[in-house]
Amino acid sequence: MSAPARAAARSRSFWWVAGGVVLMVAVAVSALASAHPDGLEWTAEHLGFGGAATDSVVAALPTAGYGIAGIDNALLSNGLAGLLGVLVVAAVSLGLARLLRSGRAN
Amino acid sequence: MHVPDGFLDLPTSAATGVVAVGAIALALRGARRELDERTTPLAGLVATFVFAAQMVNFPVGAGTSGHLIGGALAAVLVGPWTATLCLTVVTVVQALLFADGGITALGTNVVLLAVVPVWVGWGVATLVARFLPASRLRAAWSGAAAALVSVPAAALTFTALYAVGGAVPVPLDALAATMLGVHALIGLGEAAVTFGVLAAIAASRPDLLPARFAPAPAQAEAVAA
Numbered sequence: 001m002s003a004p005a006r007a008a009a010r011s012r013s014f015w016w017v018a019g020g021v022v023l024m025v026a027v028a029v030s031a032l033a034s035a036h037p038d039g040l041e042w043t044a045e046h047l048g049f050g051g052a053a054t055d056s057v058v059a060a061l062p063t064a065g066y067g068i069a070g071i072d073n074a075l076l077s078n079g080l081a082g083l084l085g086v087l088v089v090a091a092v093s094l095g096l097a098r099l100l101r102s103g104r105a106n
Numbered sequence: 107m108h109v110p111d112g113f114l115d116l117p118t119s120a121a122t123g124v125v126a127v128g129a130i131a132l133a134l135r136g137a138r139r140e141l142d143e144r145t146t147p148l149a150g151l152v153a154t155f156v157f158a159a160q161m162v163n164f165p166v167g168a169g170t171s172g173h174l175i176g177g178a179l180a181a182v183l184v185g186p187w188t189a190t191l192c193l194t195v196v197t198v199v200q201a202l203l204f205a206d207g208g209i210t211a212l213g214t215n216v217v218l219l220a221v222v223p224v225w226v227g228w229g230v231a232t233l234v235a236r237f238l239p240a241s242r243l244r245a246a247w248s249g250a251a252a253a254l255v256s257v258p259a260a261a262l263t264f265t266a267l268y269a270v271g272g273a274v275p276v277p278l279d280a281l282a283a284t285m286l287g288v289h290a291l292i293g294l295g296e297a298a299v300t301f302g303v304l305a306a307i308a309a310s311r312p313d314l315l316p317a318r319f320a321p322a323p324a325q326a327e328a329v330a331a
Contacts, residue, residue: 014311018151026158034163034171039288040107040264042170047281049274054112056205064205066161082161085199086154093153093195094146097188100134101141 026082030066031075107175107260107289108200109215111208118271123213129221130194136187145184148314152180153192155303160196164295172292175260177223178231178252179300182245182319183307186228193220214267218260226259227252235319242312245319246304253300254293261289 001009037045044050062069063084067077114122141149156176163171176196180189197219200206207215231252238244265282307314312321 010311014314015147015151017310018155022151022154022158025155026161030158030161033161033173034165036163036165036169036171038107038163039166039170039172039261039285039292040109043281043284043288044113046284047276049113049272049276052112052273053110054208056111056201056208058202058209059205061203061205063203066204066206081204082158085157085161085204088203089157089196089199090150090154092199093192094150096191096195097137097141097146097149100138101146103138 022086023083026086027079030082031078107218107264108197108207109211109218109264111210113273114211114214114267115271115273116210118267119210119214121213121271122217122267126194126213126216126221129190129216133187133190133194137185137191140185140188144314144316145188149184149188149192152176152183152189153195156180156193157196157199159299160200166288166291166295170288172257172289172295174296174299175219175223175257176296176300177220177260178227178249178256178296179303181224181228182231182249182252182300182304182316183314185316186224189224189228190220193224196220217267218264222260222263223256227256230255232318240320240322242308242321243305244321245308245315246301248319249304250297250301254297257293257296258286258289261285 036042041050044053056064058064063081066081066085067074068080071077071080156174156179159174159176161173163173166172175193177189177193180192183189184192194216197207197215198212201209201212201215231248234251235244235248238247262282262285265278265285268276268281269278304315308321315321
């Protein structure tokens with residue numbers, strides 16, 4: 001392969017691998033996530049202000065809590081929620097980036 | 107560190123909302139200067155990676171856990187303005203779609219997760235990079251140092267916000283000590299992940315790193331060969 005062709009192939013494979021890693025983390029690795037409360041929650045419980053928390057207005061959404069309501073299998077539910085989140089974040093962030101770039105004078 | 111509704115009173119939440127909107131407005135302008143052929147796809151990768159990684163809580167000490175924030179990592183890869191936007195997109199999606207973090211607390215969470223870690227991270231990373239030779243791991247070390255500091259910085263910011271508008275009175279020294287202690291540990295995890303990701307990028311695609319964090323051109327060519 002010529003050097004430019006090698007560079008192009010390397011470029012494509014990077015994005016495939018990187019995308020794969022992101023999906024694997026969101027869909028599979030997230031299933032292994034620790035169930036312990038995070039540092040803030042733990043501090044709140046420990047110091048007595050945890051009870052002040054109120055539910056978000058969107059707490060009733062089927063996706064609240066990184067799951068899909070109605071899917072009983074926890075791994076599947078969490079994995080699909082992760083996939084959904086990645087797709088939404090990808091669409092919004094890339095859309096925004098393209099929009100900002102196209103608005104430039106140069 | 108997603109703050110739920112109710113921890114901070116409404117005036118404080120509103121104030122952080124104003125700060126968040128201001129930061130986003132500035133970032134929309136600043137990102138225009140940063141976004142080019144390198145950073146545009148990278149912004150999408152950074153945002154999705156941050157979202158994914160924030161789902162993975164790792165245990166720190168007995169009974170508590172933490173997750174990557176990713177602000178320092180984002181700042182190193184795509185610049186601070188774009189990073190602010192990437193982290194904001196993640197934070198907003200988390201709040202609106204997954205009820206992770208409150209809605210009245212959205213401004214607070216943008217400040218704590220998208221503004222403070224990105225800008226503290228940027229400051230530390232650029233400072234550290236200035237003193238490092240242009241080696242293969244310059245980005246990784248700069249990013250790791252930035253990551254290490256960025257997490258306790260966010261925790262300290264929360265403590266300050268709580269001092270101003272916390273719903274339930276709590277001894278501030280205890281709050282500061284607990285928040286900083288836990289988040290210093292989480293910062294270690296953040297530093298490790300940030301180092302790993304940047305080292306991996308330097309090993310495979312050093313051309314994706316911005317010049318101030320990149321290895322020397324000869325080393326970059328050696329990777330491409």
